[in-house]
Amino acid sequence: MSEPRGSKRKKTAAPLRIIQVGAGAMGHTWLHTLGRSPDTELVGLVDLDLELAQRVSEEELAAVVPVARSLTELVDLVGADAVVNVTVPGAHNPVNEQALRAGLPVLCEKPISPTVAEAQRIAEVAKETGELLMISQSRRYLNQFNALREAVAELGTVASVSCEFARAPHFGGFREQMPYPLLVDMAIHQFDSARALLGEDPVSVYCESYNPGWSWFAGDAVATAIFEFPGGARFVFNGSWCNPGQETSWNSRWRVAGELGTATWDGDNAPLAGEPPREVPVDDDLEQTDGSLAEFVRCVRTGEPSTTAADSNVQSLAMVEAAVRSATEKRRVTIAEVVGDISSSTS
Numbered sequence: 001m002s003e004p005r006g007s008k009r010k011k012t013a014a015p016l017r018i019i020q021v022g023a024g025a026m027g028h029t030w031l032h033t034l035g036r037s038p039d040t041e042l043v044g045l046v047d048l049d050l051e052l053a054q055r056v057s058e059e060e061l062a063a064v065v066p067v068a069r070s071l072t073e074l075v076d077l078v079g080a081d082a083v084v085n086v087t088v089p090g091a092h093n094p095v096n097e098q099a100l101r102a103g104l105p106v107l108c109e110k111p112i113s114p115t116v117a118e119a120q121r122i123a124e125v126a127k128e129t130g131e132l133l134m135i136s137q138s139r140r141y142l143n144q145f146n147a148l149r150e151a152v153a154e155l156g157t158v159a160s161v162s163c164e165f166a167r168a169p170h171f172g173g174f175r176e177q178m179p180y181p182l183l184v185d186m187a188i189h190q191f192d193s194a195r196a197l198l199g200e201d202p203v204s205v206y207c208e209s210y211n212p213g214w215s216w217f218a219g220d221a222v223a224t225a226i227f228e229f230p231g232g233a234r235f236v237f238n239g240s241w242c243n244p245g246q247e248t249s250w251n252s253r254w255r256v257a258g259e260l261g262t263a264t265w266d267g268d269n270a271p272l273a274g275e276p277p278r279e280v281p282v283d284d285d286l287e288q289t290d291g292s293l294a295e296f297v298r299c300v301r302t303g304e305p306s307t308t309a310a311d312s313n314v315q316s317l318a319m320v321e322a323a324v325r326s327a328t329e330k331r332r333v334t335i336a337e338v339v340g341d342i343s344s345s346t347s
């Protein structure tokens with residue numbers, strides 16, 4: 001069997017030649033991230049809005065790169081090694097499939113796909129092609145969060161994880177029109193973080209979602225969800241996007257209680273653990289999209305599995321879909337109901 005396209009280069013220490021698809025708001029963040037990395041070289045920029053891609057390439061990049069409306073137009077032209085996908089969620093699957101079938105690994109923004117069924121399908125395509133499809137869950141790459149994870153590992157059996165998120169952003173645009181903005185657009189971060197903290201995937205959820213009279217969102221901007229994990233631990237998410245006053249950090253406020261003690265994190269400072277509570281040492285690794293990109297490059301070069309590969313990340317999206325179903329049908333929903341028979345994964 002011939003080697004997949006680009007795989008020889010992927011295994012060398014040369015910078016990975018990247019095509020970025022999506023030049024919108026988050027696309028800018030990724031262009032800066034790629035620009036900072038010594039391990040990647042941007043070789044092409046794709047956007048349905050060709051004028052936008054052209055403008056960004058000519059005015060905002062250190063070196064002008066070829067642009068196109070579709071990935072397929074650029075792949076052969078520029079000889080890429082990998083793709084960064086920062087398109088809207090509805091375009092994730094088509095773009096990811098084009099890249100994977102062209103033999104290119106992909107680092108894709110969250111959420112993997114709009115639905116669990118679509119996410120499962122693209123995870124199968126990744127498996128079939130043997131190429132990495134990694135989902136960027138940027139909040140896994142926060143040094144304080146990883147210090148909290150280390151503190152939680154010292155707590156013995158965990159009984160409860162609680163996460164309070166209270167903000168009052170005025171985004172305008174699609175978030176203010178969608179049915180479950182908090183659960184679908186935001187809570188995937190906290191749900192994915194809970195899986196990372198507990199090192200397992202939940203079995204069920206009960207969720208209430210609602211919209212206070214003063215909310216400026218059309219859909220529910222407030223939700224409380226209780227997830228049960230296989231070891232018996234409960235994860236309680238209490239979130240609001242229309243909470244003026246005393247806002248929490250964008251990283252939320254966390255409390256984890258176990259048989260040997262408690263760890264807390266306010267989202268902006270070193271976590272506290274022990275009795276009396278002391279600051280947990282925090283490393284100085286690359287964070288957010290920089291950390292995510294570093295893991296992607298390492299996994300592409302070494303073949304190591306990614307902690308947020310598509311088949312595992314489906315479980316974070318399943319938490320969102322199950323919470324929405326629970327809120328809609330006003331009943332406890334098992335994760336198995338939304339993932340079907342696809343077996344569980346590592347977290």
Ligand SMILES: NC(=O)c1ccc[n+]([C@@H]2O[C@H](COP(=O)([O-])OP(=O)(O)OC[C@H]3O[C@@H](n4cnc5c(N)ncnc54)[C@H](O)[C@@H]3O)[C@@H](O)[C@H]2O)c1
Pocket residue numbers: 021022023024025026027046047048049052069070086087088089091095109110111136138
């Ligand atoms: N990790 C985070 O904190 C974070 C924050 C914001 C956004 N995001 C995610 O980033 C992604 C992009 O969000 P955004 O705010 O930049 O959206 P955006 O609407 O500003 O930009 C998306 C761009 O993708 C382009 N596009 C759409 N379909 C395309 C296709 N098929 N081919 C090529 N280009 C296409 C659009 O023309 C647009 O320029 C979403 O998945 C979003 O959830 C993540």
